[in-house]
Amino acid sequence: MKTVVVGGGSWGTAFARLLADRGHDVTLACRDPEQARAIAEEQRNPRYLPNVSLHGIPGTTIEEAPLEAAELAVLAVPSRAFGGVVRSLRGRCPVLSLTKGLDPESGNRLSTLVRGRPVAVLSGPNMAEEVADGLPSAAVIASEDAGLGRELQEAINSLIFRVYVNSDLVGVELCAAAKNVIGLAAGGVDGLGLGDNAKAALITRGLVEMARLGEACGGRPETFSGLAGMGDLVVTCWSRHGRNRHAGELIARGASPERAAAEIGQVVEGLTTAPVLRDLSHRLGIELPITEGVCRILGGDDLSDLVGSLMGRRPTAE
């Protein structure tokens, strides 16, 4: 399958490698011309996952990518850039989104920004570093076009990357967006040194919050217990590779959100998504207490006050 992967971050890079190893004809297109040139010259991505060989995967810009001839465009760009990139795509091939977030301008799911083409999303516990190392992973592909979902499953599934189809596009996209915000909060627990018990309790309530949001938007509860929900949430909150977790840890130790993002040096989607989700929850009339708390901390509130007020609430039924 002739594929253009758009986005030269760590996940775009690892996914391009995964597709090429599965026998597909893959081009890696970057928004940054400098990065495109470096990949084309060095046959690796000097900025992200520099140890992964991109031999056989040409690097180029979006403008020069062979999109008219492509059978699939994979988008692995930050949520902030997704709308602009999708509007700039030439050709008519289907889009597979790897981006985990919402459109910051409208609060809409990213797949709704794709017009006039079939669209699917891929999500799950897929830390790019491990996928690039050839370690086994599992993911879901969700699409309203069941034929596209099965076709992509067939094209991508392998012994080291198991792909399940899921028809709940809404649920999968909301899980992917919301888990990063819970990841920031989990990092806060780490940064304060509150321990694994506290983090597990937070994650448990975080999944309840994610499912509440998802159901209010029309997602299915099972999705939140699946790979894109619980699966991705636990790896986001516990893996040493988790950027959102790491950012939360740095912020809890006193860094500003900007400083934390700069130190991590990659996009920290939860920082963008938290206020978008909060606004969405207000429009929907539902409560997302962890997301509200994250937004207050990002706005400068004191984290230890927040923890104290959570633990001091009246004891209730679960």
Next chain:
Amino acid sequence: MKTVVVGGGSWGTAFARLLADRGHDVTLACRDPEQARAIAEEQRNPRYLPNVSLHGIPGTTIEEAPLEAAELAVLAVPSRAFGGVVRSLRGRCPVLSLTKGLDPESGNRLSTLVRGRPVAVLSGPNMAEEVADGLPSAAVIASEDAGLGRELQEAINSLIFRVYVNSDLVGVELCAAAKNVIGLAAGGVDGLGLGDNAKAALITRGLVEMARLGEACGGRPETFSGLAGMGDLVVTCWSRHGRNRHAGELIARGASPERAAAEIGQVVEGLTTAPVLRDLSHRLGIELPITEGVCRILGGDDLSDLVGSLMGRRPTAE
């Protein structure tokens, strides 16, 4: 509340401290007279959590514990010993079980072994080491006696140990038993170096398996998404304190189950529970593929063959 905590392992020790700090009159009763004497003399438990002061908490044997005068007996003994200990209890006070497992002889839930007294169970993501260090935790108390549940919630809840009541005794007990078996499997993933993505996928399918078992036994699905289910599962599978996870890691690296248990030096409940759960699933006619896999590995099968066969299955819907 006059309380006897029976069981001088790490959780019994930490819980005795927690209750005493909450103002209760606590005695710590050990099955082993040597350990009882050591605790009485040293005012700490030299074997488990030796840094935790047990000042004000007398150590004694079960035979000499003030059970007739007690208002609550807390049982924190291995599942293998639970039936014998409960039959040996004098007095008529309610029992709160902290033990996570099933009765190995009958396959029954442990609370069903308590006859002629009110019974409740406490479960959740509560690594003893962290509770002993005063780090915040949350737990659920489940009982068919709603009054007892609320009374214990009131007696135990504090700013650092939040207690929720849950009326689903069946679900809470099955979660507590099954999560240790999934913890062994998660340790196997660690031991083979398969990475966090694979572990997250395993945990996700593990929770599905736990919920299937729980529903077949009459438990409620929400319980499996709550603190006793997902919450305890993730801390069991990810915390460095997780004994079952650690045992699975050692076994995956070539240790026998006996050797792994000896190296850990504390009870590894998953080793006892795995075959009990497998037999239960056969009687119920439900499939528990991870538990079956754990039983095969404990029986001497090769772990890498099992992983290969799982990843090589036909791709399906989630």
